[in-house]
Amino acid sequence: MREANAIAVIAYRDIMKFLRDRPRLISTLIFPFVFVGALGGSLQANLGESAGYNFMTFVFTGVFAQTLFQSSTMGIVSLMTDRQMDFSQEMFVSPISRYSIVFGKILGESLVSLAQGVAIIVFGLLLRVPFTLAGSLSLIPVAIVICLMGGSFGLLLLANVTDQRTVQQLFPFIMFPQFFLAGVFAPVKVLPWFLEVLSRISPLRYAVDLVRNVFYVGNPDYDKVVLDPPLVNVAVMAALFVIFIFVGTALFVRAERNR
DSSP, rough: OOHHHHHHHHHHHHHHHHHHHHHHHHHHHHHIIIIIIIIIHHHHHHHHHHTTTTHHHHHHHHHHHHHHHHHHHTTTTTHHHHHHHTHHHHHHHHHSSHHHHHHHHHHHHHHHHHHHHHHHHHHHHHTTTTHHHHHHHHHHHHHHHHHHHHHHHHHHHTTOSSSSSHHHHHHHHHHHHHHHTTSSHHHSSSSOHHHHHHHHTHHHHHHHHHHHHHHTOTTTTTHHOOOSHHHHHHHHHHHHHHHHOOOOHHHHHHHTOOO
């Protein structure tokens, strides 16, 4: 019960920080609309007929997965702020498991990311992206899985950095290539062998593809946009989550002990 309470308190703290952060709230509403509306609309107008499927829907599913993954990953950056303010040091000397502290942090940022996912779905409805009730409900567990993997990925990246400046330089280098290698905005079914290798080792690829597994089920465009079967995507994401959470937590705890 003590561990569960600790996880809940840490998660609640992150949710309250998000609600009080107006710039982040505004960006949560603006950027998905720009990506889905402007980029998806322009691609549909120019490439939709030649591709043979709706690019607005294609970009929507990619941006949905990308936003959840990136938001939960970037949210762990606040661990760096906590470290600089010695707040994390206070948490790590408390009589609770290190894994509970880290999981509470990931859970809190996952819940924040889910709120952003709801905003994207609302924009999708406004832009007339075709939804079904079953498809919308099935996105909920998929979104949770993506957020948890994104949070664990962020923890692994932050385990060996010491200041926010390094984080700000590292994250664009790590995240931006994945937008294109994962097929967020453009198809990646056919790639040169070296890009195929990079795409396969991109965690975001499996998040995007899992969303499309669910969203396009029963749709005639399924085979045109989906890369791998859903079980493959789930298995890879589960394996990555386990690796990221254990290795990232071990490295982060070691860094805290060495301070």
